[in-house]
Amino acid sequence: MDVPEVEMFEPPRPKTATVVSLLIGAALILSYLAAYAVTNALVAADVMSPWPRDRDPRPRWMGIGFFALMALFSAIGAVARLMSRRQLHEIDEMETDDLLS
Secondary structure (H helix, E strand, O other), rough: OOOOOOOOOOOOOOHHHHHHHHHHHHHHHHHHHHHHHHHHHHHHHHOOOOOOOOHHHHHHHHHHOOOOOHHHHHHHHHHHHHHHHHHHHHHHHOOOHHHHO
């Protein structure tokens, strides 16, 4: 009985520019929500008092939040890359140990 060989479908790797643009978009959305939407809801609920228009801190809060999220995403990426490199190195060592035995 001849068994046909099954072809494995390997999805294409995501493009770096696409991933980076999605992370930038996520950082922008989250920083906007934290700086504007949450504070507007708190002002509307009389939890916070409104501030004068000439001293609105929300753009600065949004900028700080955006750069903090981008730094966090970059740190997570660096840690993931370091862990992946370390695991691949361990796998290579196991392969060479098996060959030497």
